[in-house]
Amino acid sequence: MATAELAVTISDAEWRVMRIVWTLKETDSRTIIDLLEQQHDWKPATIKTLIGRLVKKGALATTKQGRQFIYTPLIPEQAAMDTALTNEISQMCAMHRGTAIAHVLEDTEMSRADVQNLIDVLAKKLPTAPESVHCDCLPDGCEGSCAE
Amino acid sequence: MATAELAVTISDAEWRVMRIVWTLKETDSRTIIDLLEQQHDWKPATIKTLIGRLVKKGALATTKQGRQFIYTPLIPEQAAMDTALTNEISQMCAMHRGTAIAHVLEDTEMSRADVQNLIDVLAKKLPTAPESVHCDCLPDGCEGSCAE
DNA sequence: AGGTTACGTTTACAGTTGTAAACTCAAGTC
DNA sequence: GACTTGAGTTTACAACTGTAAACGTAACCT
Incomplete structure (x- = not known):
């Protein structure tokens, strides 16, 4: 294994x-x-x-x-980082994740290459990104009217 | 207060x-x-x-x-999200944060508007982004030779 | 060989977290 | 008015964390 x-x-x-x-x-x-x-x-x-x-x-x-x-x-650093970050993000409202990440990006110093890489990753996502992502804070069926 | x-x-x-x-x-x-x-x-x-x-x-x-x-x-959602994410990121190696964020972005579903917003945020950072960000895992002075 | 070091292990202890039963009482019901 | 119901409070308890002292013991020095 x-x-x-x-x-x-x-x-x-x-x-x-x-x-x-x-x-x-x-x-x-x-x-x-x-x-x-x-x-x-x-x-x-x-x-x-x-x-x-x-x-x-x-x-x-x-x-x-x-x-x-x-x-x-025994565990790779990058994998540990990815897992920790993903877990943290997963527990937040799907609708607001984008904004949270935006704020973090603003405050995180990164090399030009990293910034460029992120732009590339996002550019690739753009075409297939959904028009909107809904709030998933309430059980299925309950419309999360997070609007406003 | x-x-x-x-x-x-x-x-x-x-x-x-x-x-x-x-x-x-x-x-x-x-x-x-x-x-x-x-x-x-x-x-x-x-x-x-x-x-x-x-x-x-x-x-x-x-x-x-x-x-x-x-x-x-009593505490705003977005502020709580920002704080939680920032804390998580802060505890990781400065040199590898960019990659971790890239991986999270790949796995996080976001609306087109959010993706575009992130691209804008990054585009604004690009000009002033440092050539490189060093590993800060060791005490000041000890060169973190995280390379490779 | 005896004493000293120092590495890894054991024990400690309070605070937080996940998980939940039991209890207290005021409000609503008949 | 007695009874039931349910909201909030207390108590419980194990696992995980942060923080650290104490201990056993093998290696090293003299």
Whole structure:
């Protein structure tokens, strides 16, 4: 069953740990602790707990290396990002998602290439985009009169 | 001090309740319970709990109306959506946000008007977009060599 | 070999969340 | 007026989170 396990849930604090490991590709706890102590007011013990939970959750793999472990990501960063964002968006009113994304885009700094890429993605969607997307906050049948 | 209180945190389950109230603008618990029982496998008691928590959190206002209450949103839907999405995005690697957003856009159905609006927003950003945005997963100083 | 380090594990503990039963009381009914 | 009904409140309880101390033990140094 391949890599799978994209169902792993990563909490906010754990996310900080994963970012370190994703960036370094593989590291030991010493490095993770040193780096995170610089970014946060976390005690080493706290960081150890987070690492432990991530291993138990199956988000990090361990490879014994002498007295310690080498940690590597078991789930790909981009997949985790996509899943987290998609979940967040999915729980919102379908009719208002576009506006929310517009606001986020305004506040998010992105490289020119990324901006251009987004424009391309959208341009491709434009022709097939529906005339309107209705509010889906009420059960099927109940017209979500979100208008106005 | 005005409306404020945008700092309120709304959990996933609570979000479902808010969507009902946001859509109806104002309702009683009976309506909320009936609608949510149709969409989920929640018992009335569960929904009552969620409503109670939202009131305590300051997300819903109550107005006594005879034996019961009329509930109205104390925080605007769009603001809640923007905040939730922005928070989610902020916790991710700055360098990879663009790609994540691209993937979400691909999977999100939006009206033609929304798509066009997003294109406009992006077109406006394009000229001032930086050549590149660096990985910010490691503490300042540590070059996040996220490349490749 | 004994002491020191330090890594990973165990235990702790309060707050939030999902889920729900039980209870209190005022309003409506007969 | 007694009885029923239903809205809101209290209590419950396990899992997940944020935060961290304490501990066991293998490796390292002298």
